[in-house]
Amino acid sequence: MRARRFRTALAALSALAALGLTGCGGDDAASPQPGGGSVTGTITVFAAASLTESFTTIGKDFEAANPGTKVTFSFAGSSALATQIDQGAPADVFASAAPANMKTVTDAGNGTPTTFVKNQLVIAVGKGNPTGVTGLSDLTRPGAKVALCAAQVPCGAAAKKALDAAGVTLTPVTLEQDVKGALSKVKLGEVDAALVYRTDAKASAADVDGVEFPESAGAINEYPITVLKSAPNRAGAQAFVAYVLSDAGKAVLTQAGFQAP
Template identity: 45%
Template sequence: MHPALAGRRLATTVLSVALLVPLAACGSDGGDRDDASAAPGTRLTILAAASLTDAFRTAGTAYEKAHPGTEVTFSFAGSQELAAQVEQGAPADALVTADVRTMDGLASETGPSTVIAKNRLVIATGEGNPEGIRGLEDLTRSGLKVVLAAPEVPVGRYSKQILDARKLTVKPVSQETDVRAVLSKVALGEADAGLVYRTDAASDAGRVDAVDIPDAQNAVASYPAATLRQSENAEAATAFVQWLAGPQAQKILREEGFQQP
């Protein structure tokens, strides 16, 4: 090949490579920006009834494992406290209460609700049931220290319902803001007995015993879940609520003692 022609071809090749390098670099930058793994994670805040504490901690870990990049944070309290937080505009993405009544009262703040679990009440006593409590009638016994949840708390309302149905008058030594506070009073020996959910008594089986209440005398607690209209992560919140009704979450809830919806 003529030396001059070879020189011109070499120069053209070098120029072409020089032009392609910046273009390739631009393509690489665009690819990184579109890479889903580089996108920031989603953080969900779930307001949940206190009786769901143990089950939801397990469920949250399972959900994060199944949905990499999503972090689930829970705020547990009595349902009436959670309702007040929603009404005051507390930043959260979904709500799970221990009764349908509370959820229905927040219809303007939530999306459609789905019942994800049910529960029943038991009488919690000190370990070994030292007072020999056998049923609801024993809670009226003089000198017995009984603690209940306040009437505005779902478990307190259920407690009043089953006691009123049998025309039993119980004078509690205190009325607590959620079921875990009732359980704690009994576990610490500050009360002889208290009405709690079956799942709560089971969560502290080393310190309390549970006296079953016959179904005919009992109340069924329903747990509805819904997204909050104020959520900034509506799609992810909806996915989480749907997951709660699915097989993996339902298995966890059953293992924690909750009944099927």
Template identity: 50%
Template sequence: MRRAAAAIMVGLSLALTGCSAGAEPPSDSPDGELTVFAAASLSGAFDQLAEDFEAANPGTDVLPITYDGSAVLATQLLEGASADVFASADGRNMAKVTDAALAGGAAAFATNTLEIAVAPGNPLGVTGLDSLADSELIIVLCTAEVPCGTASETLIEAAGITITPASEEQNVTAVLSKVKSGEADAGLVYRTDIQAAGDEVTGVEIASADAAVNVYPIVSLADTPNPALAAAFVDYVLSPTGQKVLAAFGFGAP
């Protein structure tokens, strides 16, 4: 596995753009269509948030959310893709967007850590990161450019082990899919992915997982044609109502 120099961003400090974790949705209901780019690990939670937001704000339409690795989404925005809101799984890829003046300050809204996904029942007896150094196991990881890959490298390097992955994927969903299908014996994914997968996989906790906490930021983009609607969705994610949804999907508080 390529060893990236960048370490995982822990304790991310982000400037809030007129909103806070305790903010409630605005009293005047916005309307219009909303385009959201979000990290792949947010798929279940953000689908639910979008549905709830539309129900709370008649006249709004959250278009099908674009999910992918945060690095992929940031690159698309830098290359001119149009969106109203961007939710990243880390601050490094969010900074690419804000540093390019495509958005103002971002707000942290959730945290996540890694677990090892294995086949149901853990038939190969994986007990932790050390088990993944076994050359007979087929291991899949995220590529280092995306947040789950950066976090994986941080934990593997801290453990002092060498893992040779069979493949490196562009997002965490692809890693989980290979474990589900039996193409891989194990993969490093977020704890929220393990929860969402139900009985399709078994999760093996990583004792040192807290050494690589991913902090998720969200921002409304500068070129949004409907800034009021974009800000309202960001506020909804940050509100107690939005935070309850995220917690139900296994995300930690920011």
């Protein structure tokens, strides 16, 4: 009789263990996958202003591949976004236009970032290049009005590096807090030129031309992305980053003019 009760108890324990293993397997199956449709809820992404067009497209594609999700973006200069995150702004993902701004966030324990694209500067000028700009030295002509990004912004740091390499000293008429601000000055005709990313000039090709210059090759910005430690929707954040790194995400970024890391 005792042996029978022991066998019955053992069978029950085995059944419970099997259920526990099944539960673990279910969690693994629900792990975030790019386009897997296994995540829900709102995913808040803080991203560099230069990612506006491409990430907006990726966000829509991600939502289509993951019904029940909603991706919301905060686009601005990377330095401003890093400051907001460090001050406790609620966000799930941070995508920076430079490692330096990402470092201020990861130093606080926000995971290990992954570089997903690179970007390069061009000289944005009015459509048809009315002032005949061919290189950085042309921006020093008497009366030339130039917009730059502020030094703490990645596009500003890259511009300084390129200008130093060319031995060119500029006195900009305005210093903008993100690349979109500098580009808008050209669009509005308030300046003759601005140093902006190639991707931004391409996105605004109807209004501006982008003039390539050799010194930009030595001032290429790497873009890192990470899931934030305080992410309210960690599963969603992981899935979004995975989607950005997937072939589908890479295709959108390449089409926008970004370079592979």
